Amino acid sequence: MDSCISSLLTEYDHESHGMHSNPLPKVGLADVDATLDAVKQVLFPGVYAPLMDPDPAQHITQSVQKSHNALMHCVCNGPDTPSNPEHVVTTMINALPNIKRCLSTDITAIFEGDPAAKTITEVIMAYPSLEAITVYRLAHALLELGCPIVARMMASLAHRRTGIDIHPGARIGNHFCIDHGTGVVIGETAIIGHHVKLYQGVTIGALSVLKEQANQKRHPTIEDYVTIYARTTILGGDTIIGHHSIIGGNVWLTESLPPHSKRYTKGV
Numbered sequence: 001m002d003s004c005i006s007s008l009l010t011e012y013d014h015e016s017h018g019m020h021s022n023p024l025p026k027v028g029l030a031d032v033d034a035t036l037d038a039v040k041q042v043l044f045p046g047v048y049a050p051l052m053d054p055d056p057a058q059h060i061t062q063s064v065q066k067s068h069n070a071l072m073h074c075v076c077n078g079p080d081t082p083s084n085p086e087h088v089v090t091t092m093i094n095a096l097p098n099i100k101r102c103l104s105t106d107i108t109a110i111f112e113g114d115p116a117a118k119t120i121t122e123v124i125m126a127y128p129s130l131e132a133i134t135v136y137r138l139a140h141a142l143l144e145l146g147c148p149i150v151a152r153m154m155a156s157l158a159h160r161r162t163g164i165d166i167h168p169g170a171r172i173g174n175h176f177c178i179d180h181g182t183g184v185v186i187g188e189t190a191i192i193g194h195h196v197k198l199y200q201g202v203t204i205g206a207l208s209v210l211k212e213q214a215n216q217k218r219h220p221t222i223e224d225y226v227t228i229y230a231r232t233t234i235l236g237g238d239t240i241i242g243h244h245s246i247i248g249g250n251v252w253l254t255e256s257l258p259p260h261s262k263r264y265t266k267g268v
Contacts, residue, residue, distance in 0.1 A: 026077035032153045035070035039138060042067050043100050047125055068093055080149040088145045099137050102174050106133050109177035113197055129178035132164035139168035170204075172196075173224070180230075187219035189237060194224045199249070201231035207254065223259070 040048045042063045045056070053059040071092055075085040082088050110127060111117045123130055135158035143151035151168040159165045163182040166172075170186045173194035178184055180200040186192070190204045198204075206218035217237035226241050228234070229249040234241065241247065242259030250265045257263060 027074050027079070027150070029153055029157060031070075031074055031077075032150060033157050035067070035074050036135060036138065036154060036157065038063070038067040038070040039096070040134060042096055043103060043134065044124055064093060064096075067096075074150050075147055078147065078150045080147055082146045088142075088147060091145055092141060095141050099141060102137060103130075103134055105174040106130065106176050109175040109195065109197070110179075113177040114179055128162035129164065129181040132158045132162045132166060132181065132184075133172075133176060133178065136166040136168060136170070136172065140170070140172075143168040170219070183231075189217045190219035191221040193222060193226070193243065196222055196224070197227045199228065199230040202228050203233040203235075205233065205235050207236045 139151040139154040166186045167188040169188035170190040172192040175195045177197040183201040185203045220239040223243035225244045228247045232251040234253045240256040245261040248264035
């Protein structure tokens with residue numbers, strides 16, 4: 001065992017890309033996961049944990065305070081601590097009502113877009129797509145406030161749970177619906193409008209680019225009221241899918257389509 005420890009310490013010293021900030025981050029995935037759970041209890045009381053108090057006002061007060069403390073811990077001790085963590089956390093907490101309102105439109109879109117959904121409660125409590133969208137909206141807000149690594153950790157946790165991979169840098173409008181969802185990938189610079197519906201296996205991705213092009217727009221723009229069916233791949237930063245378009249399943253697209261387009265696989 002001593003030999004193993006000594007060898008590992010030597011490897012850590014020699015790494016050019018490893019975890020050797022000084023000091024090491026005091027926040028791991030478990031802390032970020034606990035923070036997500038705390039914030040989701042504010043957004044969806046009684047869903048992710050029993051109500052802490054039968055009085056709604058008391059419950060929300062306690063939940064918000066718990067979320068504030070958890071966020072403060074992650075922001076202050078994470079690998080990308082901002083210069084003013086108190087401002088970041090206060091702004092994040094104050095954004096929760098707007099995030100809640102946006103999620104309400106997503107819940108409506110999922111419920112109305114899926115005949116299998118019998119109640120709103122079912123969507124909130126049992127749909128992995130809502131879990132992924134909820135974490136995306138939280139992570140996106142945190143990324144915008146200057147905590148990119150913690151935001152990516154949030155997205156990673158949602159990906160592991162749901163099989164849906166949404167980069168927190170993507171910009172996604174309201175009334176967003178993912179049906180089923182397994183295998184959906186949405187890249188960092190993707191722009192998705194309002195009332196967009198995706199099915200499982202859809203990729204909104206990038207063409208292969210050089211590392212030096214990392215700051216360019218590499219992922220497509222999907223305009224309002226677009227439906228994209230299962231296992232379709234749409235690539236490229238210049239690719240724009242016009243509003244009110246329908247893209248069938250198993251389609252590969254690297255060019256733009258005008259509004260009201262319909263594109264299907266060959267022979268359909």
